[in-house]
Amino acid sequence: MEESTRVVESCKVDLVFETADSPVHALSKIDLDINKGDFVSLIGPSGCGKTSLIRVIADLEKPTGGEIKVNGFSPEEARLKRAYGYVFQSPALYSWRTVEGNLKLPLEIMGIEKAEQSKRAAEALKMVDLTGFEKKFPWQLSGGMQQRVSIARALTFYPDLLLMDEPFGALDEIVRDQLNEHFHKLWEQTQKTVVFVTHSIPEAAYLSTKIVIMSPRPGKIIDVIDSPLPKKRTLDMRETPEFLDLSHRIREGLRAGHSYD
């Protein structure tokens, strides 16, 4: 019963990069279970391996030790089955494609028929509130809009798992707040499992059901906090004592991680 709801299962995962001078220990003995419907944030200072971990889940890096399963398969098998949608830190839109063309890119690759492509592109665009921008080219959109298009692109092929690597990291505070609220609603509607890399404490506290705190050199997990906040959230909640308490716990955790240095 519980097995079937496990989306990511990692056991003692290690990742070492061989570099010219000395090997870099990006991940060390990562044990982490992510269940269906979880919103898991990976938070920590730069170099703590949060991006490496999400890339291992996505099969963009091969772990050098330990075992990891995605939907019960190896990350590679899961990738070949197109089990996840990945959102990068930058929008990574193709400048020569319109918004609609960009949304159709994964669908073209996956061999989905033309009529269905248009339907799904329109649907995804609606989800991120950008209906009407189909024919625009990326440079005609603001940074926040581009990132929304890139989220929509990850939704077009209905993956159950979303892997997001600091998707709002390059945006200003105001746009980030808006997108956080918007994305929280989207997550509520779609019930997807999300793994979310961030270095913003309020962002992690606001969005997550589970917060994984990591520390660097070597990258490891030092604490996992299950959010006490209710599932439905508003931006105003960030002023409540529960929210502040949660933020405090995250901050303490991050500080503890740093004291290892």
Place this chain on the structure above:
Amino acid sequence: MNWLRTSSFVSISTVLAFTAVIWYAAAVYLNSAVLIDKYERHKVEWDFSKLVDDSWSMDRPIMPAPHQIIFDLNKSIFKQKISSKRSLIYHGWVTISSTMVGFAMGGILGILLAVGIVHVPTLNKSVLPWIIASQTIPILAIAPMIIVGLGAIGVTGLLPKAIISAYLCFFPIAIGMVKGLRSPDPIHLDLMKTYNASKSQNFWKLRWPASTPFLFASFKVSIAISLVGAIVGELPAGARAGLGARLLTGSYYGQTIQIWSALIVASVLAATLVFLMTLLEKGVQKRMGVRL
């Protein structure tokens, strides 16, 4: 906008006028020695204004004056039947056809080589040095070898010239396209990987469109070079037609005016080819949403 146009007109005509002044002066300077020598042998009275007049109207000047070239161009372009051996349109057409065939062959070869180099690591190591070496051989040295060699197996006419022009013009295309096909960001390649895209999808949906700016930059260089290749290809075999042949006969008989006319036609052709390529590029850019 209007002001800009006027100003570019002004600057172009200034440059033209300036060039003409220098040219006329150079014609007097370069032709004077021959003329003065002639005056002295024939004991002709002369002064500076006679020298200037004569140096701008010689039959076989060392440096013809611009108006002499213009008269010759007028004579050999507009006053001849297009099919005549004296028509520069006829000769230009001969050269342009081998240019186009050569450019097409060089373009395909260059692109195929670049695709191979980008996708096959062995080719990257083995072929690239040879490509670079091929361009260190002076074209004037290898052109006769190609013409003679192909002539020996019965290939004559347009094809040998086109091959020489392809030999020259595949190089910038191959080098440009290797760079262009490698230009996608790692993040774009990662994105394709998350979609489990095939090699050919990676190529057609990412590498190829990402390389188009490089493709056109190379094309603009190559199309001018392939014209040079076609002209060079007409020199060694003593071809009877083409701008190269005009240059050759001109230099046999000391017809400097004819040489200059052919040179001017060649450069106008090159400029036109590059201009047409730029138009094509603009059209493609528009379709690809490039901010112009």
